[in-house]
Amino acid sequence: MKRYLMLFIITLVCFSIPAENVNFHAILKEIDNMTSFEDSDLSCIYTIVSEKPGEDKSVQQVRMFRRDREDKFAALILKPETKKGQGYLQVDENLWFYDPESRKFAHTSSKENFQDSEAKNSDFKSSSLSEDYDIERSSKGKLGRYEVYILNLMANNNEVTYPRQKLWVRKDNHLLLKAENYSLSERLMRTVYYPGYISLGKKFIPSKILIVDELKKGERSQLTIKDPSVSTLPDYVFTKSYIERVNR
């Protein structure tokens, strides 16, 4: 009996530890570095197509400005017409939502869904996986045609949107391909796929993101990116004044 138990433990250990000596924390840091624009600004237009069962597809277009080194982003709704003029400004842990109807900024929590889509406001910010999460487990696997590392992460603070995550990371270039987001009770909340990337110099940004709501079957959002630019933006872009000025 003892022999079987020992064999079982050895098998478990062999499968849970990868053969090569890999520094997974360094991989998380690399993912953060590859997708964070610390030396430049980033602007682009996101198109978000959301599907809900029994409803027509909704299409939203958002102009996004990011300055990762100062933890700032500004988002301006371009479509649909009913929401055009609404805007977001985020600086550090502060998020303001601008409503052109009341001409007021609401100072709000940043964990909400972005404009009735499956995307969270945090999906538009730079990645900080290596700072916010500890690696609980790791293994190897295959996703489509790619060899991947599968990393189980647990948050080390309560500022993050999801306390637990499971990541599929390409072995060859460490691009993040898939993420499962879990609640603290380990309930799968949503799955995010990153099937395409754009490279801008040494940086990468997902050009397609598919977010599947695992709690509401059939609800998903697909994000695509266009007009990416790493030109330096003026400081005034990340102010309430600019959000107010460019909107209705």
Next chain:
Amino acid sequence: MKRFSLSIVLLIVGLAVQPEDLDSLFEEEDMVEEIIEEPGKKPPEEELLVSDVMEWGGSFTCEFTSSWTWLYPGGVNLADPDQTALETDLSASLFFDSRPDRNFRVFGKIKASYPFSTELSSEPVSVNNIEVFELFSDFNWNDTLFFRVGKHTIKWGVGYFFSPADVLNLYPIDPDDPEGEREGPVSLKINMPLDIHNLYLYSIANNIEKPEEIAVAPKVEFVIGNTELGIGGFYRSNLAPRGILTVTSPLWVLDFFGEAVLSYGSDRTFVREIGTPPCIETYREEDKAFFSGTAGFSCMNEDISLSLSGQYLFNGDGYKNSDLLQNAYLLVELDQLSQEDLKYFGKHYAALNLNWSSILDTDLGFSAFWMGNLCDGSGYIYPSLFYQVLDHAKISLGMRINYGDDGDEYTLAGKTISFCICASVEDGRF
């Protein structure tokens, strides 16, 4: 045979509900596209500031509300309401937004509502119900000082249902429609952003004839951690000067807000009891400090479309009870008081709103709004069910119950129960 049929059915159902294999998204060899930016391209932030064409747009609202009202107690006879009414709200707004130059923009909005003209009772003429709601221009100096001049809505307070700090806009917030557009005065706003912080100076020149009547209102907004504080003041020669403090701070899933206002004197004309039998007279308080304050919260769970907002108001120049309210209304008819003098008659108010906009992912929703004068114990509650019939069409069924003692603020016309049916075309922006 039955077992075999059941197996086939289970297999078919199993195949039908088999999750889509999205991992197949990663079968393509090349998933990275290299982008090289075109030199000389127009900066992206400029694209939104300039437009070759003038943008037009607007909104459309059409709402019919039928209501049946019964007085209680005294027995509610469903077949014989004390009052029936049909209200029609047909209105539209039209705006233009012109941006010929990155440093110059003109925006205007007009509104029209049914009936589109009103007969004046005093003269045999009719007045069109069309108004210029906003008309302003934006320009700046060196992208440092930003100006907005004209008639525009001013963002001043942070309260949701009540905002004692906001004396700049022409009308106070309507607690029944707290997110509705509010008409602003003719004014000049100067804004100087300092990173995340902001300095503002408003000069308000609405319906005045002399330069000394211009009101000034400076304000500084600054952020400490995740708390935003605002400190400001308001001065106009014939109104009570005010100092204000505002605070907003999101904490966990709650967004907190608060306002504190200290004014020297009050703009309200008060009433007091004199002589026997009790009569009332009006008076002013111009050399006394008044403090008003409010605090509230809002939270939202977007996953289940549920939102909750609540707010308390301490109304510094309000009355401890509503004993004089009924008689005070007589003075309104004699033009000794205005309706504004009797608004928020009490010292303490609270409001709470619960909205569940799509119950269990259906087109059915529920909302309940309560507002109360905590001094006289009167108030009203309005629970309603609504159903999204089509994308822009909604019907709702609601019941408004006014409670309190006779003569209290919300039961001046008696304790009532109203049953309302409303059909509306909403969200009609174009």
